[in-house]
Amino acid sequence: MRITGGKYRGRTVLCPPGVIRPAMDSMRESLFGILGNLEGQSWLDLFTGSGCVGIEAASRGASPVHLVEKDHIKKQTILTNISMVDSQIQLFMADVRRFIPTAKRQYDIVYADPPFPMDGKIELAKAVDKANLLTENGLFIIHYPAEEKKDWPKEIGNLFCYDERQYGRSTLRFFVNKKETKKDEA
Template identity: 35%
Template structure:
């Protein structure tokens, strides 16, 4: 895993092999951040990274000096790994939370400018993520929700759906508030 932009550009991380993750590919991550850099002022946004895994997306946002990042994952190893990398590189804007994402969303009251979700592709509850976020009003005005999922899955039925971008086996669905 490597950082593709910002102050840590080019830095490589080697997460432990035993973590239950499927990290976003560098190609897909680069495409995602190319899209976002034209839409988002990174240093003024508050981000929620759901199913954060190794923290690849959180670290990318931190490298681009995002204001505040909350990374949520239920795996203790993933949370500890991201905490240690954040501490080592003095990325104080990353806050890690060990929690079941669906329980977390149902209890969360803060709002965010950008929410990124990269759930395991095999969970059947992926379409619920957008519904919960918009019902709970967790996105600020003009906020963006991005859900990474299998490219063959279709999330366009949600009223806040904007577009889907495919990158091989993966896709990003964008929703706006």
């Protein structure tokens, strides 16, 4: 895998051992093209896998970037991958469902790429909303299988879907947070 744009464009990202389904380069490139300049935006990458999406965010100016992954087999590879980043990037080894309600800060963008077979993806979005993880007008983006497209509501709490893109068997759904929220910075 390679970083598709920004400061670290062209750098190689290692694929960790274990079960992983890396986001396609073309999908990542499209995602970051849609988002544009991320300078100064905080980013949370849930189910980080290799750390590639978080590194893409950092490459395009996001800071801080926080990564969450529970599979300890992937830890060393993720740490090796993020060692190229000279801005603030941090890995949290935790189960995403436990991390969300205990997060100490809000983020401008929360990106979730749960395993395709995982149940409860809509509940995951509800948990992000309930935990006030997003700043006002912050974005929640989830990557899921295209066959689940019909299951998703237009609104989840204060999250309103404003865009959806399909890339082969993959779908990206974009939500914006329409509630003014405050949470202590960590």
